[in-house]
Amino acid sequence: MKSCLIVDDSKVIRMVARKILQDLEFETVEAADGSEALDACKSQMPDAVLLDWNMPVMDGLEFLKEMRKLPGGEAPIVVFCTTENDLDHIQVAIEAGANEYIMKPFDSEIIQTKFAQAGLL
Amino acid sequence: MTPDDFDFISKLVNERSGLVLTPDKAYLLESRLMPVARKRGMKGLEELISAIRLRSEEDVIRDVTEAMTTNESFFFRDIKPFDIFREHTLPELLEACAGKKSFRVWCAAASSGQEPYSLAMVIKELGSQLDGWRYEIVGTDISTEILDKAKAGTYSQFEVQRGLPVQLLMKYFEKADDQWRISEDLRKMVQYKEFNLLEDPKALGTFDVVFCRNVLIYFDQPTKGQVLERMSALMPSHGKLFLGGAETVLGVTDKFKPISGQRGVYGVADATDAKPAPAPAAAGAQAAAS
Ligand SMILES: C[S@@+](CC[C@H](N)C(=O)[O-])C[C@H]1O[C@@H](n2cnc3c(N)ncnc32)[C@H](O)[C@@H]1O
Numbered sequence: 001m002k003s004c005l006i007v008d009d010s011k012v013i014r015m016v017a018r019k020i021l022q023d024l025e026f027e028t029v030e031a032a033d034g035s036e037a038l039d040a041c042k043s044q045m046p047d048a049v050l051l052d053w054n055m056p057v058m059d060g061l062e063f064l065k066e067m068r069k070l071p072g073g074e075a076p077i078v079v080f081c082t083t084e085n086d087l088d089h090i091q092v093a094i095e096a097g098a099n100e101y102i103m104k105p106f107d108s109e110i111i112q113t114k115f116a117q118a119g120l121l
Numbered sequence: 122m123t124p125d126d127f128d129f130i131s132k133l134v135n136e137r138s139g140l141v142l143t144p145d146k147a148y149l150l151e152s153r154l155m156p157v158a159r160k161r162g163m164k165g166l167e168e169l170i171s172a173i174r175l176r177s178e179e180d181v182i183r184d185v186t187e188a189m190t191t192n193e194s195f196f197f198r199d200i201k202p203f204d205i206f207r208e209h210t211l212p213e214l215l216e217a218c219a220g221k222k223s224f225r226v227w228c229a230a231a232s233s234g235q236e237p238y239s240l241a242m243v244i245k246e247l248g249s250q251l252d253g254w255r256y257e258i259v260g261t262d263i264s265t266e267i268l269d270k271a272k273a274g275t276y277s278q279f280e281v282q283r284g285l286p287v288q289l290l291m292k293y294f295e296k297a298d299d300q301w302r303i304s305e306d307l308r309k310m311v312q313y314k315e316f317n318l319l320e321d322p323k324a325l326g327t328f329d330v331v332f333c334r335n336v337l338i339y340f341d342q343p344t345k346g347q348v349l350e351r352m353s354a355l356m357p358s359h360g361k362l363f364l365g366g367a368e369t370v371l372g373v374t375d376k377f378k379p380i381s382g383q384r385g386v387y388g389v390a391d392a393t394d395a396k397p398a399p400a401p402a403a404a405g406a407q408a409a410a411s
Contacts (some may be wrong), residue, residue: 084235085299090291103278103288110282117202117286 002120003027003044005062007037008052008081013104017050017081020108024121034058038066045072048120051098052110053082053089061096070096077118081106122151122246130154130185133173138263139319139340139348153188160184160218163179191339194232196285197239198334200288202363205383206330207243210361214329215250223255227328229318229352231260231334234271234311235280238303241310241333242289259325261316268313274303318348327355335365342373349374353389362387 006017011032018028029046031037032055035058037049049067053060059082067073077099082089084104093101100118102110115121122130130150131142143149158169163180182246197203218224226244228237232311238258241390244256262268280408281290281301296300316325318336329353337345352362353376363386370377370387377387 085296087291087296090287094287094291101290102282106282107279110279113195113284114282117197117284 001025001027002047003029004048005029005031005037005040005046005052005076006050006052007031007034007055007063009033009055010052013052017111018108020111021050022113022114023108034060034063034066037063038070041067041070041073041076045070046076048077048115049076049119050081050102051078051092053080053084061093062091064096064098079114079118122147122166122170126166128172129174133182134186134189135317137182138190138317139344140186140189141339141341142189150189154185156265157181157184157188173265173293179241187190187266190264190267192232192264192267194235194335195283196235196281197286198236199366199385200284202332202334202385203239203243205386206240206363207246209383210330210386211244211247214358214361215254217357218329223257224329225256225326226258226330227325227332227355228260228311229316229322229331229333231262231268231313232264233267233276233280234260234274234303234313235276235284236260236332236334237271237311237313238274238307239284241307242293244310245293245307256310258311259328260311260313261325262313263315263317265315268315271311272308272313274308275300276303277301319344322351322355325355327357329357329359330361331356332363334368337368338365346374350376353377356389358389358391359388362389 004021006014006028008014009032014030018030021028029040031040033055035078049061051064060082062077078097079100079102080093080098081102081104083104090101100114102114110121114119127144134140134142154166154169155384158166163169169181171187172178214224226240228240230232231237237258241258260271277300281294293304293307295304316322333352337348340348349370366385376390378390380386380388
């Protein structure tokens with residue numbers, strides 16, 4: 001079973017994402033901001049990260065850059081999942097090492113096709 | 122709607138498009154036809170049905186037929202066929218057509234354009250390999266309304282996320298308000314035409330590759346066979362046919378043969394692939410050979 005770290009400051013979004021990912025047979029771990037997510041990565045690197053952008057304490061972009069520096073941190077497939085929906089943001093995210101990008105709102109169909117495209121399914 | 126009305130309309134739609142409507146689809150028929158009636162300022166289905174029954178109004182018949190088609194499509198639908206197209210079909214095509222340096226691709230149920238544009242992106246990604254080549258992608262559909270959307274090449278945020286890798290979104294799309302528009306370069310690669318698969322496609326020319334995905338499922342067996350046979354007549358011996366995930370040529374026609382290791386892709390059958398005639402002489406020959 002592959003593991004996915006869900007990072008979002010909204011409990012509702014985390015719950016929706018968890019349901020979808022569990023249906024896709026992922027083991028899920030959750031974090032409410034970037035620094036919690038970084039701690040989770042230090043204890044165990046996930047196979048995938050579903051990552052919000054705007055969050056308190058540490059945002060998604062900063063988390064991504066920090067995670068990529070950790071030992072084993074180049075491995076996880078990172079899929080941004082955010083309300084930022086312009087090309088500039090997408091560009092910044094991909095340059096920082098994100099593998100895929102989802103613009104909210106999302107549904108299970110989008111998560112599934114994006115994860116498949118990123119080679120996770 | 123009376124059972125008689127249902128029979129009448131379903132027969133009409135079947136004659137026009139090949140679509141098979143079984144009686145359990147009556148609810149679907151009603152829910153799809155209500156908007157057509159409303160659009161024309163009619164009070165209800167009765168008025169719509171009499172416009173057809175009593176006056177055979179051609180544009181009403183057309184609207185009704187189009188309303189019954191399913192237009193759902195995604196970019197890179199099912200992923201795999203597009204991987205095969207990139208990794209096997211295109212390289213083979215470039216070899217087979219090296220002499221004339223040109224090839225043609227047909228999307229026979231193009232719908233809102235996601236499929237032809239996905240192919241356009243795969244081809245475009247070949248870059249300088251195609252220098253000096255001429256190629257054409259022809260997208261056809263029975264519905265003029267859906268072809269207008271395909272020509273515009275404008276998609277909602279939802280649509281561009283269903284199957285389109287973000288790298289390709291960045292490369293080939295621009296944002297216009299809350300819509301995404303495919304680049305003019307790619308739009309120019311695809312030529313759209315109205316075409317009904319029940320008709321003879323001869324006038325469209327010849328095609329090295331045909332995508333005919335997720336449309337045959339709506340047809341009955343003889344119609345499937347006829348559509349595929351006419352297609353095979355337009356394809357050279359190296360031609361490749363791509364069908365949808367729930368479609369096959371097996372038991373439908375022997376003009377195409379499956380390609381091993383390439384699910385959903387079929388080659389043009391040559392004379393030696395044809396089934397031996399069930400004549401006694403053939404049986405005798407077989408017995409002698411074994
Ligand atoms: C479900 S879509 C398939 C789109 C695309 N090929 C794909 O796989 O995503 C089916 C399309 O077939 C078209 N269609 C239905 N009957 C047809 C016919 N007789 N001739 C041409 N197109 C037809 C419909 O208008 C619709 O756009």
